[in-house]
Amino acid sequence: xxxxxxxxxxxxxxxxxxxxxxxxxxxxxxxxxxxxxxxxxxxxxxxxxxxxxxxxxxxxxxxxxxxxxxxxxxxxxxxxxxxxxxxxxxxxxxxxxxxxxxxxxxxxxxxxxxxxxxxxxxxxxxxxxxxxxxxxxxxxxxxxxxxxxxxxxxxxxxxxxxxxxxxxxxxxxxxxxxxxxxxxxxxxxxxxxxxxxxxxxxxxxxxxxxxxxxxxxxxxxxxxxxxxxxxxxxx
Numbered sequence: 663x664x665x666x667x668x669x670x671x672x673x674x675x676x677x678x679x680x681x682x683x684x685x686x687x688x689x690x691x692x693x694x695x696x697x698x699x700x701x702x703x704x705x706x707x708x709x710x711x712x713x714x715x716x717x718x719x720x721x722x723x724x725x726x727x728x729x730x731x732x733x734x735x736x737x738x739x740x741x742x743x744x745x746x747x748x749x750x751x752x753x754x755x756x757x758x759x760x761x762x763x764x765x766x767x768x769x770x771x772x773x774x775x776x777x778x779x780x781x782x783x784x785x786x787x788x789x790x791x792x793x794x795x796x797x798x799x800x801x802x803x804x805x806x807x808x809x810x811x812x813x814x815x816x817x818x819x820x821x822x823x824x825x826x827x828x829x830x831x832x833x834x835x836x837x838x839x840x841x842x843x844x845x846x847x848x849x850x851x852x853x854x855x856x857x858x859x860x861x862x863x864x865x866x867x868x869x870x871x872x873x874x875x876x877x878x879x880x881x882x883x884x885x886x887x888x889x890x891x892x893x894x895x896x897x
Contacts, residue, residue: 724789735780751872759868764818771826798873799823804864805857817854825897
């Protein structure tokens, strides 16, 4: 008689294998960590962008306030026109030049020595020290003559404006201090535009303008110590 062979199957495992439980927990933990890192990164980037935007807005606000202060302080000088959006200052009819000339008369020199301290005072403020980089004196000419001749002429006109700030003053004038002269030395630059910006009338074209330039957002004000003790000299 044949004996009966019975094959017994292994008992069915109850629940999941511990290996798969551990692996799934590891994947869940890694996913959670990834999400946390991404969230922290996004928050940091958002804060960085927000801080930069706030700094940019504050800079623009400071510059607007500076230009507004300069415009208000310039009201007593009726000839002066301050453009708050282009940062330009038109000195008006009081500083005009004869054709082919770049010399400044006594009346004009007195006016300049009286008005320029308005800008120096603005630069001395806390906001001014932070943002005002330089003040450019820009000379212009009418269309008579060649381009290069007028380029030199316009440059000499802007240079003359700076020169009168260091020339001997009259007894009835308020004297510029050495500190103010050092400000002018450190802040003022001269430039010539030839006849590239002529006006309807020739005499209106023969002029000088002042333009304020400001430090960029990530720039820090720099003053070279090498010029601190340099003499002013004479023109």
